[in-house]
Amino acid sequence: MLLIRPALAQDVLLLRTMIHxxxxxxxxxxxxxxxxxxxxxxxxxxxxxxLLAESDGEPAGYALFFDCYASFQGPGIYLxxxxxxxxxxxxxxxxxxxxxxxxxxxRENSFGIIFTVMDWNRPxxxxxxxxxxxxxxxxxxxxxxxxxxxxxAKEATS
Amino acid sequence: MLLIRPALAQDVLLLRTMIHxxxxxxxxxxxxxxxxxxxxxxxxxxxxxxLLAESDGEPAGYALFFDCYASFQGPGIYLxxxxxxxxxxxxxxxxxxxxxxxxxxxRENSFGIIFTVMDWNRPxxxxxxxxxxxxxxxxxxxxxxxxxxxxxAKEATS
Numbered sequence: 001m002l003l004i005r006p007a008l009a010q011d012v013l014l015l016r017t018m019i020h021x022x023x024x025x026x027x028x029x030x031x032x033x034x035x036x037x038x039x040x041x042x043x044x045x046x047x048x049x050x051l052l053a054e055s056d057g058e059p060a061g062y063a064l065f066f067d068c069y070a071s072f073q074g075p076g077i078y079l080x081x082x083x084x085x086x087x088x089x090x091x092x093x094x095x096x097x098x099x100x101x102x103x104x105x106x107r108e109n110s111f112g113i114i115f116t117v118m119d120w121n122r123p124x125x126x127x128x129x130x131x132x133x134x135x136x137x138x139x140x141x142x143x144x145x146x147x148x149x150x151x152x153a154k155e156a157t158s
Numbered sequence: 159m160l161l162i163r164p165a166l167a168q169d170v171l172l173l174r175t176m177i178h179x180x181x182x183x184x185x186x187x188x189x190x191x192x193x194x195x196x197x198x199x200x201x202x203x204x205x206x207x208x209l210l211a212e213s214d215g216e217p218a219g220y221a222l223f224f225d226c227y228a229s230f231q232g233p234g235i236y237l238x239x240x241x242x243x244x245x246x247x248x249x250x251x252x253x254x255x256x257x258x259x260x261x262x263x264x265r266e267n268s269f270g271i272i273f274t275v276m277d278w279n280r281p282x283x284x285x286x287x288x289x290x291x292x293x294x295x296x297x298x299x300x301x302x303x304x305x306x307x308x309x310x311a312k313e314a315t316s
Contacts, residue, residue, distance in 0.1 A: 004315065019229050030230035040232060048227040069206040069224050071177050071239050072188035074198060078236070081229050096315070102307050103314035112303030119296045132306035138277045139299040145270030148290035149260050156261035157162065157254070 002093060004100050007050040007062070009042040014059050015050065022083045026118065048080065051100055053093050060088040063097040065113075073111035077101060080115070094127055116141060160251060162258050165208040165220070167200040172217050173208065180241040184276065206238065209258055211251050218246040221255040223271075231269035235259060238273070252285060274299060 007015060012034050019037075023030040040047045053061040061084035068078035079101055084094045098113075105113050117124045128135075144152065165173060170192050177195075181188040198205045211219040219242035226236035237259055242252045256271075263271050275282045286293075302310065 002315075023230050028230055031232060032229060036232055040227065047225065047233055048229075064227075064229050066227050067205065067224075068226070068236060069198065069222075069238060071190060071206075071222050072181050072186055074189060074194060075205055078226060080227060095313070098302070099310050099313040100315070102302060102310040105302075105307060106311040112301050112307055114299065114301050116297045116299055119298050125298070128300050131302065131310060134301045134303065134306070136299040136301055139274045140277050140283070141294040141297040141299060142273050142275055142286050143270050143292045143294055144256070144260060144263075144289065145292065148292070149263060149270055152257050152289060153260040153264040155253070155257040157160075157258070 001056060002060075002096055003054045004051050004096060005054070007041075007052045009038060011050075011052060012038050012042070014052070015041075015062065018059070018062055018083055018085065019081075021085065022081060026121075051097060053084070053088075053097055055088055055091070055093065058088075060085055060091075060093050061097060063101050065101055068114060070111060070114075075108065076110045077105045077108075077113045078115065079113050082115075089123075095131065098131060159214060160218075160254055161212045162209050162254055163212070165199075165210045167196060169208075169210060170196050170200070172210070173199075173220065176217070176220055176241055176243065177239075179243065180239060184279075209255060211242070211246075211255055213246055213249070213251065216246075218243055218249075218251050219255060221259050223259055226272060228269060228272075233266065234268045235263045235266075235271045236273065237271050240273075247281075253289065256289060 016032055016034050019030055019032045048064050048066045051063045064081040065077050065079045068076045070076055082094055082097055174190055174192050174195055177188055177190045206222050206224045209221045222239040223235050223237045226234045228234055240252055240255055
């Protein structure tokens, strides 16, 4: 049986484990620790919300999201991660997680759910196509970080 | 003289005007009204932060941003809009707005600033290149909205 439930502070070790699995899958690395996740997700002002999927009591995946704001459309949900562990893929857990986030978005009168996918992650792209998602193909994602961010910050007048 | 300052509730009419200018520039439309912006940006729990640029007392542009969260990197800033009115372009106001947001990101220990740009907006792309921004070319932006969101929400189990 599939259960999807909000994560609690005591799920932090499991969450950290799955975030590290996901980072490895994306050929990336993560600085997430039990301490950072506990502080940033389960304190007085949580920076994200998290749903856990359990299949017959086994942790199978998670959805991590936060509130975003589109100046043209108003409040929305930014879905940072949908992750399903390899042994549970193809069992509609990803779809069930997305459906749960969609229900939250509808309940909160969000304009929609925004997220990103790597262009080489063909199974994920096909999964989102099956959901009927809209691909914003003329949007490019850009980042200011590291030394560039630091240098630019020094130009600020106050 | 250029002044960059946080927007106040009484700037809402000006903000709405510039958001509508920006939407027109992007061949898009916006549902932003004075009431929605006041409620969503200037209440007890603001959904965004806003900086206004004034050039010799004239409203010249704005930056609208909110807190985001990257599961691999922690807290960051999502820069929804940088807008400079046509008559003020090429006067480094966009750069000054970005620098101010960068200073806030640094002060708050953000990993960085994330934003998007339309692939046809060559002047904006060249502007971000001059800033030294990193283009995440293997990311695709995806959206769930409208009937798709509604249909998916109905599949949710609770």
